[in-house]
Amino acid sequence: MDAMLPPLLLVGCGNMGGAMLDGWLKEGLAPSFIIDRHRPSVPAPHHLVRSADEVPDSFHPGMIVLATKPQKVDAVMTAIAPFALRAPVLSVLAGRRAGDLTDCLTDALPAGSPMPLVIRAMPNTPSSVGQGMSVCYAPPAATAAQRALCTRLLRAVGDVAWIEHEDEMDAVTAISGSGPAYVFLLAELLEEAGIAEGLPPDLARQIARQTVAGAGALMVRSGVDAATLRRNVTSPGGTTQKALDVLMAPDAWPATLSAAIRAAARRSRELSGALPVS
Numbered sequence: 001m002d003a004m005l006p007p008l009l010l011v012g013c014g015n016m017g018g019a020m021l022d023g024w025l026k027e028g029l030a031p032s033f034i035i036d037r038h039r040p041s042v043p044a045p046h047h048l049v050r051s052a053d054e055v056p057d058s059f060h061p062g063m064i065v066l067a068t069k070p071q072k073v074d075a076v077m078t079a080i081a082p083f084a085l086r087a088p089v090l091s092v093l094a095g096r097r098a099g100d101l102t103d104c105l106t107d108a109l110p111a112g113s114p115m116p117l118v119i120r121a122m123p124n125t126p127s128s129v130g131q132g133m134s135v136c137y138a139p140p141a142a143t144a145a146q147r148a149l150c151t152r153l154l155r156a157v158g159d160v161a162w163i164e165h166e167d168e169m170d171a172v173t174a175i176s177g178s179g180p181a182y183v184f185l186l187a188e189l190l191e192e193a194g195i196a197e198g199l200p201p202d203l204a205r206q207i208a209r210q211t212v213a214g215a216g217a218l219m220v221r222s223g224v225d226a227a228t229l230r231r232n233v234t235s236p237g238g239t240t241q242k243a244l245d246v247l248m249a250p251d252a253w254p255a256t257l258s259a260a261i262r263a264a265a266r267r268s269r270e271l272s273g274a275l276p277v278s
């Protein structure tokens with residue numbers, strides 16, 4: 001294992017903050033402060049507080065990780081702004097732009113203070129088992145060391161990629177941020193379909209879950225592209241072909257998935273304020 005991850009100020013420890021924290025704890029994390037109203041506990045030597053005002057002024061984080069809901073972040077900006085003069089901020093909020101968050105922090109600081117730095121990342125919940133996918137965007141003011149620190153933190157919980165254009169974050173959010181939900185839905189629907197075909201519920205669940213997990217593991221470990229792996233399952237004139245004829249019809253999965261991704265990306269733009277709420 002590499003050296004310990006730096007101390008963090010984690011603001012919000014629900015589904016996503018908690019998933020990342022689980023991954024960081026497994027990797028070894030320097031004593032950190034976690035702000036959350038609901039999490040029951042964090043292991044020693046970390047500190048759980050219920051409000052941003054309870055973090056001692058003496059704390060020097062290596063990074064501040066923002067993981068509240070986008071609509072709830074403004075309420076904590078004043079309390080965390082002084083820490084943002086000591087460490088870069090890594091926001092995993094959907095939609096909220098780096099410049100917008102920087103402005104909120106700047107407004108909460110005395111006039112003439114240095115400008116805080118906000119880097120964005122879009123992780124996903126498989127981070128909790130070290131299988132996350134995080135895509136990062138840093139404004140031009142970020143240093144190579146600050147970018148490297150983000151990469152190191154997020155690499156500890158999965159794969160990391162960087163984008164140079166913040167606008168791409170809306171599509172990233174729709175695909176990899178929200179994507180685990182689509183895959184879990186697939187597992188749910190396979191299970192329901194198995195039961196509808198007369199299988200015992202326990203067996204339907206087992207085969208649905210392991211099929212989704214096994215297919216994902218095969219794709220990763222083989223490195224073979226998804227279309228080839230799909231063709232390898234599809235015997236000419238066989239059972240898979242019959243199912244794919246239904247799923248791959250232009251008005252079926254191709255249309256449905258692209259409409260779903262468009263809707264999610266649009267919602268990300270709405271959260272940024274770039275589009276009116278529909």
Ligand SMILES: NC(=O)c1ccc[n+]([C@@H]2O[C@H](COP(=O)([O-])OP(=O)(O)OC[C@H]3O[C@@H](n4cnc5c(N)ncnc54)[C@H](OP(=O)(O)O)[C@@H]3O)[C@@H](O)[C@H]2O)c1
Nearest residue numbers: 012013014015016017036037067068069070092093094123
């Ligand atoms: N969930 C995902 O898969 C995912 C993936 C990528 C990115 N994200 C982003 O991650 C962020 C968090 O999403 P989530 O699903 O983890 O939300 P969540 O489960 O609601 O977690 C946020 C946590 O922060 C707490 N919190 C908020 N403001 C607080 C405050 N002032 N003091 C103390 N605790 C506070 C919330 O408590 P209350 O509920 O009481 O406010 C909640 O426990 C969002 O911005 C989302 O866009 C999520």
